[in-house]
Amino acid sequence: xxxxxxxxxxxAASVENSRRILSLLEAGRIDSISVIVNMSCxxxxxxxxxxxxxxxxxxxxxxxxxNLIDGRxxxxxxGKEIIRQSWGQLLFGGFLPGGKQLREACAREIGAQLxxxxxxxxxxxxxxxxPLPLRIDGHVHTHMTPLVFRALTDALSRTGLLSRxxxxxxxxxxxxxxxxxxxxxxxxxxxxxxxxxxxxLLSFSVRRKLRRMGLPAGxxxxxxxxxxxxxxxxxxxxxxxxxxxxxKDVRLEVMAHxxxxxxxxxxxxxxxxxxxxxxxxxxxxxxRMLLELSxxxxxxxxxxxxxxxxxxxxx
Numbered sequence: 001x002x003x004x005x006x007x008x009x010x011x012a013a014s015v016e017n018s019r020r021i022l023s024l025l026e027a028g029r030i031d032s033i034s035v036i037v038n039m040s041c042x043x044x045x046x047x048x049x050x051x052x053x054x055x056x057x058x059x060x061x062x063x064x065x066x067n068l069i070d071g072r073x074x075x076x077x078x079g080k081e082i083i084r085q086s087w088g089q090l091l092f093g094g095f096l097p098g099g100k101q102l103r104e105a106c107a108r109e110i111g112a113q114l115x116x117x118x119x120x121x122x123x124x125x126x127x128x129x130x131p132l133p134l135r136i137d138g139h140v141h142t143h144m145t146p147l148v149f150r151a152l153t154d155a156l157s158r159t160g161l162l163s164r165x166x167x168x169x170x171x172x173x174x175x176x177x178x179x180x181x182x183x184x185x186x187x188x189x190x191x192x193x194x195x196x197x198x199x200x201l202l203s204f205s206v207r208r209k210l211r212r213m214g215l216p217a218g219x220x221x222x223x224x225x226x227x228x229x230x231x232x233x234x235x236x237x238x239x240x241x242x243x244x245x246x247x248k249d250v251r252l253e254v255m256a257h258x259x260x261x262x263x264x265x266x267x268x269x270x271x272x273x274x275x276x277x278x279x280x281x282x283x284x285x286x287x288r289m290l291l292e293l294s295x296x297x298x299x300x301x302x303x304x305x306x307x308x309x310x311x312x313x314x315x
Contacts (some may be wrong), residue, residue: 001216003251004242004300006290008258010067010139012045013278014266017259020287022048024258026186028057029290032253034065034137037116038072038267040084046120059126063135063167064117066110066152068142070271074112075105082268087140096149106151111159134161137169140273141195141223144171144202149209162213169253170210170217172203177240178224188224196224219245222255227282229256231289235297242301254295258287264277 008021011033018041036042052060068090073081075187124132142148156162173196179185194252207217221241222229238254245252261270261278270278277283 001251002246002249002300004245004298005032005061005251005253006030006298007032007034007253007255008290009137010257010259010278011035011049011065012039012042013035013259013274014039014261015041015044015048016262016265017278018045018048020259022052024287024290025056025060026052027291028062029293030256030258031058031062032061032135034063035117035121036065036067036071036139037113037120038067038074038079040072040267041265042116042120044261050124053124059124061135061167062117062124062132063137063169064114065137065139066113066143067139068106068109068148071138071269071272073109074116075108079112084271087145089141090142090148091145094145094150103147103151103154105147107154107158110148110152110155114155114159114161131314132179133166134160134164135167136165137171140170141169141199143168144199144206146202146205149206153209153213157272165213165215167218168206168210168213168215169220170203170206171199171220171223171250172217173200173223174202174219174241174244175224177237177244180238181240184236187233189226189228192224192226199223216251218253219248219253220253220255222253225288227257227277227280229286229289231292234289234293238293238297239301246301256286256290257283257299258290260287 007030008024008030011021012020012035021033068083068085070083072079073083093099121132126132137143143152156165175196178188210217225233241252260283263279266275
């Protein structure tokens with residue numbers, strides 16, 4: 001079913017990062033957030049979220065933001081061990097010696113993170129007074145790798161939560177709108193384009209698995225512009241992305257990273273990549289974008305713009 005979802009990743013990465021996301025929730029500028037549960041500030045950040053819950057004009061959807069890259073390993077004794085894994089290890093680990101052990105370790109950690117997430121969100125209710133649905137995605141999209149997706153289904157089956165899941169992000173984003181939009185094509189980061197294509201290839205398998213699970217696949221807007229979702233380019237691209245999602249009859253998740261960590265908050269829990277990302281001033285740019293988009297920009301396709309649906313891009 002076609003829906004439009006303005007989303008903020010990385011809640012609970014730090015207290016300041018979370019405060020910035022809370023301000024957007026209170027302003028009614030985002031519809032959903034992803035929560036990192038394995039940082040030491042997690043409890044404090046969830047207290048902040050619960051204290052603010054009644055002030056949100058619309059209760060947000062919450063997703064567990066599985067973190068297998070850094071943070072604390074909640075499945076280790078006392079949860080003290082620091083995770084140090086790369087995207088490449090998780091992508092290729094299933095094909096190397098020790099792949100079964102790595103899958104098992106990831107399944108245990110995902111299970112521990114699921115438990116931590118549910119414990120802190122159990123009392124939260126949506127606008128109709130119902131418990132929140134269980135939604136899942138992954139920090140830097142590691143859940144899209146075959147090994148981690150299998151570990152995720154292992155963990156859900158063991159914990160009896162498989163039937164409760166309503167959404168798992170399929171990090172698939174069409175590239176054609178970026179390539180055929182004036183003022184956008186030649187401004188893209190090569191790294192982000194590569195990320196878009198790698199995740200696109202992985203999405204074929206993930207879509208099939210989601211269909212077997214009875215879950216919608218959806219699509220994402222925010223991969224080819226990761227960390228660079230400025231107002232001008234988002235406004236140029238958003239009508240095309242909305243029409244694309246409407247044509248596919250899928251949820252469009254406009255994915256942004258509007259929080260920012262203070263230098264004093266960076267601890268050993270942050271890996272090298274996250275130290276750069278969470279301190280980046282580009283996160284202020286993404287926060288401004290969410291504040292500056294007009295009400296018309298935020299309307300679903302068909303309500304604010306018209307035009308033919310372009311299916312030149314692959315499914």
